[in-house]
Amino acid sequence: MRILLAEDDRFLADGLKAALSESGYNIDTVNNGLDATAAVKLAPYDLLILDLGLPKMDGLEVLKTVRGSGHNMPVIILTARDGLDDRVLGLDLGANDYVTKPFQLPELEARIRALLRKDNWDNHTEVVYGQLSFNTLSRAVLMDGQPLDLSARELAILEILLQRSGRMVSKQQIVERLSTWDTELSSNAVDIAMHRLRKKLETSKVEIKTLRGLGYLLEKID
Numbered sequence: 001m002r003i004l005l006a007e008d009d010r011f012l013a014d015g016l017k018a019a020l021s022e023s024g025y026n027i028d029t030v031n032n033g034l035d036a037t038a039a040v041k042l043a044p045y046d047l048l049i050l051d052l053g054l055p056k057m058d059g060l061e062v063l064k065t066v067r068g069s070g071h072n073m074p075v076i077i078l079t080a081r082d083g084l085d086d087r088v089l090g091l092d093l094g095a096n097d098y099v100t101k102p103f104q105l106p107e108l109e110a111r112i113r114a115l116l117r118k119d120n121w122d123n124h125t126e127v128v129y130g131q132l133s134f135n136t137l138s139r140a141v142l143m144d145g146q147p148l149d150l151s152a153r154e155l156a157i158l159e160i161l162l163q164r165s166g167r168m169v170s171k172q173q174i175v176e177r178l179s180t181w182d183t184e185l186s187s188n189a190v191d192i193a194m195h196r197l198r199k200k201l202e203t204s205k206v207e208i209k210t211l212r213g214l215g216y217l218l219e220k221i222d
């Protein structure tokens with residue numbers, strides 16, 4: 001999952017980036033509102049964490065612009081403790097949730113998980129596809145009830161394919177979801193992870209089909 005973090009407090013931004021990366025999210029950070037609006041046009045973010053007090057363009061303006069241009073990713077706003085009006089305005093402008101500063105990391109992470117679960121998994125905690133079952137909270141994958149041992153990258157790819165099971169996913173979409181500005185994933189790296197993932201699914205009746213030149217498709221085979 002790729003997240004954009006718009007926060008001008010460098011200490012907070014660096015800390016959040018490190019902690020959320022540790023939890024397996026791909027994080028890009030911007031420190032002003034203009035860059036935030038530019039960034040959402042450049043990459044397909046799964047979620048936006050938006051501080052309201054940003055230089056150049058404040059967070060509410062960013063929100064208005066982002067929603068106005070049709071981006072519908074979940075947005076969590078970061079607000080001041082006394083910022084009731086801002087919270088109400090933010091929610092009215094299309095934010096999905098808010099966290100009041102100062103906050104504890106587990107609270108923010110729980111809200112991120114909840115929004116991503118709603119947006120990507122229709123609020124389901126357990127997603128079953130053929131012999132595979134995926135826990136959207138713990139991100140554990142079981143095959144026939146047994147844990148499937150996957151690398152972080154293999155897991156991320158399977159997660160994307162499961163989200164869109166039955167629909168095609170292009171390699172470019174996978175690259176964009178798994179990259180950050182600091183670490184652009186190579187197309188070759190996707191091929192390697194895809195190859196390993198296929199091998200691990202070999203004994204199941206779930207298959208990753210390649211549509212040459214188009215992308216991949218998760219399918220159940222008889």
Ligand code: CA
Nearest residue numbers: 008051053054
């Ligand atoms: Ca700020």
